[in-house]
Amino acid sequence: MKRxxxxxxxxxxxxxxxxxxxxxxxxxASDDTPPHLQESTGDKRRRESVAKALCAGCPFVVQCLENExxxxxxxxxxxxxxxxxxxxxxxxxxxxxxxxxxxxxEVA
Numbered sequence: 755m756k757r758x759x760x761x762x763x764x765x766x767x768x769x770x771x772x773x774x775x776x777x778x779x780x781x782x783a784s785d786d787t788p789p790h791l792q793e794s795t796g797d798k799r800r801r802e803s804v805a806k807a808l809c810a811g812c813p814f815v816v817q818c819l820e821n822e823x824x825x826x827x828x829x830x831x832x833x834x835x836x837x838x839x840x841x842x843x844x845x846x847x848x849x850x851x852x853x854x855x856x857x858x859x860e861v862a
Contacts, residue, residue, distance in 0.1 A: 819835025820835070
């Protein structure tokens with residue numbers, strides 16, 4: 755079982771730009787939203803762009819991203835750390851490939 759460590763809270767954390775924003779900005783509408791009210795692909799892209807823009811101005815974006823990456827590929831949801839879940843999953847895969855390549859070079 756993978757264990758997660760608690761993220762050390764840096765000074766100013768309580769002033770981060772995401773605090774107090776609507777969760778739908780970061781995760782989209784809930785799964786029980788009626789089909790006729792669900793967001794279109796274009797709406798999703800725009801919502802994610804707004805969320806990413808808030809992250810871009812945040813002094814904690816790198817720390818937030820690294821904390822989210824600890825959840826692994828299957829634990830990625832919404833926009834966190836300035837990236838969508840799919841972007842973070844790709845980053846995790848790329849880091850794994852890089853680590854494996856380095857390990858192969860060190861063994862050789």
